[in-house]
Amino acid sequence: MNIRFIEPAAPDPLQEQRNALARGAALAAMQALPEPDDAATVQYHSKGRVLVVGNTAHALARADRLAQALPVTLLLTDAEPDLLPARAYAIHAPRAVAVAGWLGAFEARWQATGQAAQQSSFDLVLDLSASPLIATHQHPHGYYAPGQDEAARDAAVAELLEMTGDFEKPKYFSYKEKLCAHSRNERTGCNACIDICSAKAIAGAGERIKVNPYLCAGCGACTTVCPTGAISYAYPSAPYNGSRIKSALRAYREAGGEQALLLLHSQDHGAALLEQAGAEGLQLPARAIPLALHHAASTGIDLWLAALAYGASGVTVLLTGAEAPQYAAALDQQMAIAQTVMDALGYQGPHFQLARAATPSELATALRHAPRGATCEQPALFNVAADKRNTLDYALDHLYRNAPVQPESVPLPAGSPFGAIDVNRQKCSLCMACVGACPASALMDGQNLPQLRFVEQNCVQCGLCADTCPEDAITLVPRLSFAETRRQPVLMAETQPFNCIRCGQPFGTLQMIENMLGKLSSHPAFEGHLDRIRMCGDCRVRDMMQPGGELSVELRRPQ
Structure with a gap:
């Protein structure tokens, strides 16, 4: 299929001048905001113990240079154990090497031919191997794998010489366990944050996740894909970024700007590309308002939709190629969800763009085709909340109230974070396993009645209810509801209560007892005594303890 771009109409020169002035006002409004609150920090301590790994040609001279100031251990991967060069520092000839850890806390294991495995601790690692020993896209602090470029290798040595003492970085995330949809009852629900982390800093820990703050690089992609908001970005927080976006768009609009484009980019690679483009004389579109983030993947549909509700006509996220490939895939998916909603509400689009640009010319091309979607005539007044789902509720409600179409x-x-469930009432036994598994309080019982109820607004489509259901009675229905009933408990299934045939007390449901009779009728424990299934636990035990195990009282059938 051949795809061609349609060049946008030439902008009105006078409006371009107004947009340029309005952008200046928007940038000034963001700069006038107070600095974000200090985030919690993660502390590192390095004594400078360096492990150098590589072949003789590349590693020996650099180890010599480091050894002039730091304690060094060298692993020469191409040397023989009996032909090692003489040095004042330790040198080994391993055939297998493994390294893990972070600044001040690396553990290395290696083994030479015919020798026992050795292990030692290091503060820093210079890895000159052909393939990095730590294969994550985002390397841990203190680990240098500069690749084949000689200048990059020398630069790594220079940095290592400065890496002694105490260091700190922000703790980029906050985590609310009670909102996490990772797992329940040994069933896995949501793995989104684990799958996307390019530093391998997140792992499952039973029903929750565990984030290693020493490995976390602050990309924020985990917060973007989290459906519940259990893990959120803390440097800076979503409310702070929301206030910058809201202030900038208000100032832009009040200064006469039109069709504002929010351009989100990283503060390192993205900012460098914008600066390079400016140096080459390539100017941003006058309507583009650049907003630097710690990482381009640290915002998602909550802030993007909030920006549209505040009056932006488009949101562009700039990727320069330095990001992990899974980030682009996740941002694409998030934008597809958001655009689906905007299309259904009748807002002419598109509204979202993932701009992949490694050079100024590629950036200029991408921004020529940046989105100019229709948006609300009346900008929203809400503030971005710390809770992701609350922000989504505010933004979606505003967009819906002002939408040309209101489905x-x-x-x-x-895979969308919104939806309903379909319950097969013929299969459902109302065992309530799904209620216990739901992390978002979307499913609830009927209190004193044998009922299953569902609140759609709470559902995050994690799938734990469907995976937990022993009857395979639940199916996920990804959708976004704007009906008033989405906030109210809706009856999904109900049945008659079942009373114990011996004491008359309710202890289950008619559907559950019928299912048990079908499944356990041939079980040795109930052979010849099927009425025990119709008894509560206490009466069942009493009956089994009687001589002969025969019933001695008149049985009562449920009404």
């Missing part, structure tokens, strides 16, 4: 619900692709 009751919008079908969404699988």
Whole structure:
């Protein structure tokens, strides 16, 4: 299929001048905001113990240079144990090497031919291997794997010479366990943050996740894909970024600007590309308002939709190629979900763009085709909340109230963080296993009645209810509902209560007892005594303890 870009119409020169002045006002409004509150920090301590790994040609001279100031251990991967060069520092000839850890806390294991495995601790690692020993896209602090470039290798040595003492970085995330949809009852629900982390800093820990703050590089992609908001970005927080976006768009609009484009970029590679483009005389579109983030993947649909509710006509996220490949895939998916909603509400689009640009010319091309979607005539007044789902509720409600089209619900692709469930009432035994598994309080019982109820607004489509259901009675229905009933408990299934045939007390449901009779009728424990299934636990035990195990009282059938 051949795809061609349609060049946008030439902008009105006078409006371009107004947009340029309005952008200046927007940038000034952001700069006038107070600095974000200090985030918690993560502390590192390095004594400078360096492990150097590589072949003789590349590693020996650099180890010599480091050894002039730091304690060094050298692993020469191409040397023989009996032909090692003489040095004042330790040299080994390993055939296998493994390294893990972070600044001040690396552990290395290696083994030479015919020798026992050795292990030691290091503060720093210079890895000159052909393939990095730590294969994550985002390397831990203190680990240098500069690749084949000689200048980059020398630069790594220079940095290592300065890496002694105490260091700190922000703790980029905050985590609310009670909101996490990772796992329940040994069933896995949401793995989104684990799968996307390019530093391998997140792992499952039973029903929750565990984030290693020493490995976390602050990309924020985990917070972007988290459906519940259990893990959120803390440097800076979503409310702070939301205040910058809201202030900038208000100032832009009040200064006469039109069709504002929010350009989100990283503060390192993205900012460098914008600066390079300016140096080459390539100017941003006058309507583009650049906003630097610690990392381009640290915002998602909550802030993007909030920006549209505040009056932006488009959101562009700039990727320069330095990001992990899974980040682009996740941002694409998030933008597809958001655009599906905007299309269904009748807002002419597109509204979102993932701009992949490694050079100024590629950036200029991407921004020529930046989105100019329709948006609300009346900008929203809400503030971005610390809770992701609350921000989404505010933004979606505002966009819906001002939308050209107001559907009751919008079908969404699988994997979306909104949706309903379909319950097969013929299969459902009302065992309530799904209620216990739901991390978002979307499913609840009927209190004193044998009922299963569902609040759609709470559902994050993690799938734990469907995976937990022993009857395979639940199916996920990804969609976004705007109906008033989305906030109210809706009856999904109900049945008659079942009373113990011996004492008359309710202890289950008719559907559950019928299912048990079908499944356990041939079980040795109930052979010849099927009525025990119709008894509560206490009465069942009493009956089994009677001589002969025969019933001695008149049985009562449920009403």
